[in-house]
Amino acid sequence: MQPFRVFVRWRSLSADESGYGEIQRKAEPNGAALSSISIAAMTDSKSRSRCYQSWRSQPSMTRVFEMSDTNKTVFDAVVAPVLPRVMQGKSSNFFAYGHSGSGKTHTIIGYDYESPEELGLCQASARHLMTDLNRLNADGGSDQLGIGIRMYELRKNSAFDLLNGRCECFVREGPDGQIHLRGKTEVLKDGKVRVRPLATKACWSFEDLSRELQIGLKLRATGSSTVHNQSSRTHATIELEIVTKDLLQARDAVIERQSELVPVGKYATDVYLEEQSRAFVQNDHGKFVPNPYYQVDQARIDTAEARKAEFEARVKSAEEHESTLFQSIARRHPCLGGKLVFVDLAGSEYYDAKNGLGCNQTPQEKQEGRQINTDLLALKEVIRARAQNLSRVPFRTSPLTLVLRQHFQASSDSDSALILTLSPSAREFAATMNTLKYGNLVGVAGNDA
Ligand SMILES: Nc1ncnc2c1ncn2[C@@H]1O[C@H](COP(=O)(O)OP(=O)(O)O)[C@@H](O)[C@H]1O
Numbered sequence: 001m002q003p004f005r006v007f008v009r010w011r012s013l014s015a016d017e018s019g020y021g022e023i024q025r026k027a028e029p030n031g032a033a034l035s036s037i038s039i040a041a042m043t044d045s046k047s048r049s050r051c052y053q054s055w056r057s058q059p060s061m062t063r064v065f066e067m068s069d070t071n072k073t074v075f076d077a078v079v080a081p082v083l084p085r086v087m088q089g090k091s092s093n094f095f096a097y098g099h100s101g102s103g104k105t106h107t108i109i110g111y112d113y114e115s116p117e118e119l120g121l122c123q124a125s126a127r128h129l130m131t132d133l134n135r136l137n138a139d140g141g142s143d144q145l146g147i148g149i150r151m152y153e154l155r156k157n158s159a160f161d162l163l164n165g166r167c168e169c170f171v172r173e174g175p176d177g178q179i180h181l182r183g184k185t186e187v188l189k190d191g192k193v194r195v196r197p198l199a200t201k202a203c204w205s206f207e208d209l210s211r212e213l214q215i216g217l218k219l220r221a222t223g224s225s226t227v228h229n230q231s232s233r234t235h236a237t238i239e240l241e242i243v244t245k246d247l248l249q250a251r252d253a254v255i256e257r258q259s260e261l262v263p264v265g266k267y268a269t270d271v272y273l274e275e276q277s278r279a280f281v282q283n284d285h286g287k288f289v290p291n292p293y294y295q296v297d298q299a300r301i302d303t304a305e306a307r308k309a310e311f312e313a314r315v316k317s318a319e320e321h322e323s324t325l326f327q328s329i330a331r332r333h334p335c336l337g338g339k340l341v342f343v344d345l346a347g348s349e350y351y352d353a354k355n356g357l358g359c360n361q362t363p364q365e366k367q368e369g370r371q372i373n374t375d376l377l378a379l380k381e382v383i384r385a386r387a388q389n390l391s392r393v394p395f396r397t398s399p400l401t402l403v404l405r406q407h408f409q410a411s412s413d414s415d416s417a418l419i420l421t422l423s424p425s426a427r428e429f430a431a432t433m434n435t436l437k438y439g440n441l442v443g444v445a446g447n448d449a
């Protein structure tokens, strides 16, 4: 298993924090090994008297970024080194963790789409990948390589598809054990049934991708960074995957065949149940006994089952086509399927929220807070269990880790990273320390192997 790197990023003091003093901080680099970080500040205690607090991490951090470091500096150190692996078809995952207002969205998505210094990590990655893909496309060949983008907000068991009008999708486990995010089953006007998957928008240039991203972001519940703002209560996930048009079409065909199977499968079950219910009657003692006046219409059941089997075979054949196509394109272009997953996590103030939060929260907000706490705890445990090569990785403990399971599994041989975003204000000392403690546990375990 590759190490799971932990980075620290201090943002600059915001205007409303300036009166509270600054956290003194010191990173202790250790040659090529991991750094420890120590923090200290005079803080207001509950009894209103000022008190001195300090804390020091173990050697667990790969690098500390200071206030003056731009998104580009972070990109160059954190994501750029893994891009060659992505161009070989590998996957890497990046998480931003910190309390609301600490700089997660600034880091992952960015607020300035014009300045190359400040593009968020996902846009900067897309730009680099697109340059590499365009070079391959210019070499000729019939496959046009591009980037498929998916973008959703996870909230409890639902994913809200930001590239499809915030359509709600649910976490479903397929017969193959894979986790899928699928919308409700919809019956269309022509009687066809559709089970909408998460939308993948195909982008053939950086401009395409940037446009899709911005459309999606408009649907994201953003706002001022307070505990009550919506975006702090969801995990926003952006997936970038190297694709071709043919591959996306083959995947659409699988979804289409699966949708066609839904009503046929349901009809077969209905026929079976109907025949069985007619074949038995309740006697005077309330027991079910064979109905002497009804002979099960086995031919009717068999016809329905045969039709179901035919539609199942169509799904299987579409899946086989997708997988054969993937392999044949990947032989020409090993970058196919290379993936980057960025997660702008929910505010870490919900993590272990027993010490503080909560007085002004509605019962619904409290319940959501507990769910986020479960998600963030599960994420830490999953990273630690993987790093220690434990046989059981607790993906099922939370919807977040279950949805990300395939990305974790796909990235076992490439680097992934957690970026801790921190406010340097003494007012945020407790939150900052909690974030560092979380990252410390991840960093210590993630680099044991
Ligand atoms: N490294 C940074 N440099 C400059 N400004 C930052 C930085 N990080 C965050 N900010 C600013 O701080 C505010 C809160 O950051 P944001 O990324 O929205 O926080 P979060 O997503 O963690 O709630 C935003 O106005 C953002 O522009």
Ligand SMILES: [Mg+2]
Pocket (backbone or CB within 6 Å): 101, 104, 105, 106, 231, 232, 344
């Ligand atoms: Mg945010």
